[in-house]
Amino acid sequence: MTHDAKRLGEFELIAKYFAPLAGKEAGAFGLKDDAAYLRPTAGKDLVLTTDAIVAGVHFLPGDPANEIAQKALRVNISDLAAKGATPRVYLLTLALPPAIDEPWLKSFAAGLKRDQAHFGVTLVGGDTVATPGPLTISVTAIGEVPQGHMLTRAGAQLEDDIWVSGTIGDAALGLRVGQGELVDFDDKHRATVLARYRVPEPRLKFGMLLHGIAHACLDVSDGLIADLGHMSEQSGLGVIVEAGAVPLSAAARAATAAKRMSLSELLTGGDDYELVVAAPVSRRKRIMALAERTKTKLSRIGRTTKGREVLVMGAGGERLNFERRGFTHF
Amino acid sequence: MTHDAKRLGEFELIAKYFAPLAGKEAGAFGLKDDAAYLRPTAGKDLVLTTDAIVAGVHFLPGDPANEIAQKALRVNISDLAAKGATPRVYLLTLALPPAIDEPWLKSFAAGLKRDQAHFGVTLVGGDTVATPGPLTISVTAIGEVPQGHMLTRAGAQLEDDIWVSGTIGDAALGLRVGQGELVDFDDKHRATVLARYRVPEPRLKFGMLLHGIAHACLDVSDGLIADLGHMSEQSGLGVIVEAGAVPLSAAARAATAAKRMSLSELLTGGDDYELVVAAPVSRRKRIMALAERTKTKLSRIGRTTKGREVLVMGAGGERLNFERRGFTHF
Numbered sequence: 001m002t003h004d005a006k007r008l009g010e011f012e013l014i015a016k017y018f019a020p021l022a023g024k025e026a027g028a029f030g031l032k033d034d035a036a037y038l039r040p041t042a043g044k045d046l047v048l049t050t051d052a053i054v055a056g057v058h059f060l061p062g063d064p065a066n067e068i069a070q071k072a073l074r075v076n077i078s079d080l081a082a083k084g085a086t087p088r089v090y091l092l093t094l095a096l097p098p099a100i101d102e103p104w105l106k107s108f109a110a111g112l113k114r115d116q117a118h119f120g121v122t123l124v125g126g127d128t129v130a131t132p133g134p135l136t137i138s139v140t141a142i143g144e145v146p147q148g149h150m151l152t153r154a155g156a157q158l159e160d161d162i163w164v165s166g167t168i169g170d171a172a173l174g175l176r177v178g179q180g181e182l183v184d185f186d187d188k189h190r191a192t193v194l195a196r197y198r199v200p201e202p203r204l205k206f207g208m209l210l211h212g213i214a215h216a217c218l219d220v221s222d223g224l225i226a227d228l229g230h231m232s233e234q235s236g237l238g239v240i241v242e243a244g245a246v247p248l249s250a251a252a253r254a255a256t257a258a259k260r261m262s263l264s265e266l267l268t269g270g271d272d273y274e275l276v277v278a279a280p281v282s283r284r285k286r287i288m289a290l291a292e293r294t295k296t297k298l299s300r301i302g303r304t305t306k307g308r309e310v311l312v313m314g315a316g317g318e319r320l321n322f323e324r325r326g327f328t329h330f
Numbered sequence: 331m332t333h334d335a336k337r338l339g340e341f342e343l344i345a346k347y348f349a350p351l352a353g354k355e356a357g358a359f360g361l362k363d364d365a366a367y368l369r370p371t372a373g374k375d376l377v378l379t380t381d382a383i384v385a386g387v388h389f390l391p392g393d394p395a396n397e398i399a400q401k402a403l404r405v406n407i408s409d410l411a412a413k414g415a416t417p418r419v420y421l422l423t424l425a426l427p428p429a430i431d432e433p434w435l436k437s438f439a440a441g442l443k444r445d446q447a448h449f450g451v452t453l454v455g456g457d458t459v460a461t462p463g464p465l466t467i468s469v470t471a472i473g474e475v476p477q478g479h480m481l482t483r484a485g486a487q488l489e490d491d492i493w494v495s496g497t498i499g500d501a502a503l504g505l506r507v508g509q510g511e512l513v514d515f516d517d518k519h520r521a522t523v524l525a526r527y528r529v530p531e532p533r534l535k536f537g538m539l540l541h542g543i544a545h546a547c548l549d550v551s552d553g554l555i556a557d558l559g560h561m562s563e564q565s566g567l568g569v570i571v572e573a574g575a576v577p578l579s580a581a582a583r584a585a586t587a588a589k590r591m592s593l594s595e596l597l598t599g600g601d602d603y604e605l606v607v608a609a610p611v612s613r614r615k616r617i618m619a620l621a622e623r624t625k626t627k628l629s630r631i632g633r634t635t636k637g638r639e640v641l642v643m644g645a646g647g648e649r650l651n652f653e654r655r656g657f658t659h660f
Contacts, residue, residue, distance in 0.1 A: 027375075029482060032564055034409045034548060035379035037480045040370035045357075049365035050421045050470060051457050058459070079364045091380045093423075093468045127381050129388070133463015138423045140380060140470040150367045152359060218364060234362055 010128055013102070017109035018092075021116060021123040025089070028124040036124035038089055044144040047085035051075045052138035059198070060178045061134070065104045066111030067198045068137070073115050074200050075221065076141035078273040081207030082219040084151040085143030087119050092126035095136040119204055145211060155216040156235035156278035162302040163277040163287065165203045167249040168224050170196035172269020173261055182260060189251035196249075200273035205294040207275055213287050216278040223268040225322050227276060228310045235278070238307030243267070244315050247299040264322050267312070278304060340458055343432070347439035348422075351446060351453040355419070358454040366454035368419055374474040377415035381405045385464035389528070390508045395434045396441030397528045398467070403445050404530050405551070406471035408603040411537030412549040414481040415473030417449050422456035425466040449534055479541040486546040486565035486608035492632040493607040493617065495533045497579040498554050500526035502599020503591055512590060519581035526579075530603035535624040537605055543617050546608040553600040555652050558640045561606065568637030573597070574645050577629040594652050597642070608634060 014031055022028035027037040040046060053072050055061045063071075073090065080087050092112075116122060121141065145151075174197025176182050177190045202219075210217055216235055220227045224246065232239045243263060248256070255261040279287050284300075291298035305311075312320045344361055352358035357367040370376060383402050385391045393401075403420065410417050422442075446452060451471065475481075504527025506512050507520045532549070540547055546565055550557045554576065562569045573593060578586070585591040609617050614630075621628035635641075642650045 027378075029484070033413075033482050033484070035377050035413045035415075035480070037375040037377050037413075037475070039375050039477065042372075045367040045369050046376070047365050047367050048357075048419070048421060048455055048470075048472070050423055050455060050468075052423045052425060052459050052468065054425060054459050054461050054463075056462060083363075083365045083367075085365075089378070091378060091470055093380055093382045095382060095384060095425075095463075095466055125378055125380060127468070129382050129384050129466075131384050131463060131466065132386060133384075133425075133461060133466070136425055136459075136461065136463070136466055138380075138382065138457070138468040140378075140421055142378070145367070147369065150365070152363050154359070154363070 013105060014128070017105050018123065021109065021112055023122060025122045025124055028122065031125065038124070038142065041144055043147055045147050045150060047080055047083045047143045047145055047150055048140065049076055049079040050138065050140040051079065052136060054136045055134035063198055065107035069108045069111030070115050070199045072137040072139050073112060074202050075273065076139045077119050077121065077204055078200065078202035078219040080141055080143040081202045081204040082151065082217045082275055083145065084149060084208060084211035084217065085145045086208045087121040087141060087143045089122050089124040090139055090141040092123060093138040094126070094128045095131040096128060097131055097133065097135055100135065149211040151211055151214055151217040153216055153218045153231045154234040156231055156237055156304050157215050157280065158237060158304055158306065160215055160278040160280055160304045161284065161300050162239060162241065162304065163279065164224070164247065164274055164299055164301050165206060165296050166201065166274040167247045167252065168220065168272050168274060169252045169266025169269055170249050171200065171271035172265060173252060173255055174198065175271070185260060186254060189254055192249065193251050197271060200271065202273055203275045203296055206291060206296040209290055209294065210277060213283050213290065214277045214279045218276055220272040220274045220276060221270055223270040224272065225268050225310055225312065231276060231278065232308060232310050236308070238305040239302055239310045240305050241302035241310065241312045243312050243320055245299060245301040247297065268322060343435060344458065347435050348453065351439065351442055353452060355452045355454055358452065361455065368454070368472065371474055373477055375477050375480060377410055377413045377473045377475055377480055378470065379406055379409040380468065380470040381409065382466060382468035384466045393528055395437035399438045399441030400445050400529045402467040402469050403442060404532050405603065406469045407449050407451065407534055408530065408532035408549040410471055410473040411532045411534040412481065412547045412605055413475065414479060414538060414541035414547065415475045416538045417451040417471060417473045419452050419454040420469055420471040422453060423468040424456070424458045425461040426458060427461055427463065427465055430465065475541060481541055481544055481547040483546055483548045483561045484564035486561055486567055486634050487610065488567060488634055488636065490545055490608040490610055490634045491614065491630050492569060492571065492634065493609065494554070494577065494604055494629055494631050495536060495626050496531065496604040497577045497582065498550065498602050498604060499582045499596025499599055500579050501530065501601035502595060503582060503585055504528065505601070515590060516584060519584055522579065523581050527601060530601065532603055533605045533626055536621060536626040539620055539624070540607060543613050543620065544607045544609045548606055550602040550604045550606060551600055553598040554602065555598050555640055555642065557606060561608065562638060562640050566638070568635040569632055569640045570635050571632035571640065571642045573642050573650055575629060575631040577627065598652060
């Protein structure tokens, strides 16, 4: 781990807050070297992913430090889950503005510690730099899959089922709550969706067992419709989604009923970190059994078709035309 | 590769400028997935390192984009060299301020392309995010070493020789030139040291063959004296350096002769990205032969001792006492 935010007593901070996160991982050298080593497991491919989050862009500057840490790690764990990978280690780069103090870092490290245990992943290196700009956190996460079995966006086949985990649109609602909107919305709903925005729940237990079942998988970060578009494009197929089959939480249903948020905003809002899975019809029982075994809510929302479009169908079989964030009946 | 700097036409930019850098690397999927895979070589450990650079902190905002790209990659390649590792792949996270335009990105990608060929490394993934702050570039580089043979800072043994590659202090001088100082200094020297600051030269060919010869190695980023301190601390030994044996370029010698920069500023300035190597006396011939074979300038500047201090000795055998950026006779 290197470091140059010298005004913060960087060596001491790494030793105090981050070195304990490396624990007994031999390759991490207690974060005292410039690099770490990782001994690969025989017969496995390594899966590499990196995602950064920026204050004011991907999280709100006032969000609790421990939850910012969890979000930074979880958006990467979610990518590993979508690839069918089992997490092993991660590296962490922090660009710290002057306002970051020791209590903040203590809370941040506590958030990482909690999630390391939860997801079975260990910090093995990183970099800490000073920035005159906003707090920026970049994580590179490394996992493993059996050789040749990494799930991609590109593997969907014709007439596959399209499944989605959890519920869609809560993070988009949560962002609004975090921004001070929806103040008169039900308190319990507000708390639920704010938590969904701040600390997404990667579907790791489910995702890491999907290889051999799914043809393709990705996690919803840009928004359900946009991410289905990625799968469609990469797989060279169309997708038909039944809008009524897309799983919504009680909070999201209440928000749409009260016209506080439209269905299109929920389906295009992003930051859900749910898994979208394409799997053959013949494996319905297997995938449902896997969802049950891993206590993962799973909904079948559509299927792949010929063509290259993502079509969203309304309750009466009419096509809903999503354009940017709004939609019109076609 | 994910992306959210939408105003820049992100998908198109990745396809146009970054996907070509992934080339034919199977695991990169043309940067069209959320993650990449890497198939490890049997019998090797992976070496993981990450370093970020921030505009105004690690490079000057007006530096040429292709050279900023090279610096971002090279500071990481230098870490791999110091670990005795052969580079394989890297991931790139860009936090882009609004002022970044397409010509800048084109030049940036050209710098990466050139260095990929030079160092034998391939882009396999990354993330592009928008930031209201300064341009921030984070690279995670992954290399390989024979299992159990990663060089560390901690392996130096008593009475080892201390060697250093290249010359020390040029980047510190180059930073001053870049900041508009030393305007009356020799033009050729100005160009030389500015290039050393902007585009360091990782000693990769030399470093990746050091395992089996060196006991310990690190690259000079914080400054020669500070980094010798890291080796001393991690190895539990003292280090004696002969100041007169520290290799200086013609530019640095001219600068000290003209009292434009002190020896202590050169030896503590940092950003050199030269390798410091601890190796047994019995391997002097081998290490010198390796340096010659890889066309690497190599100087023996001292040795390890009992104790925990880094002592710098002057020409008359007197101890020079470095304190922060100045030094006094002791």
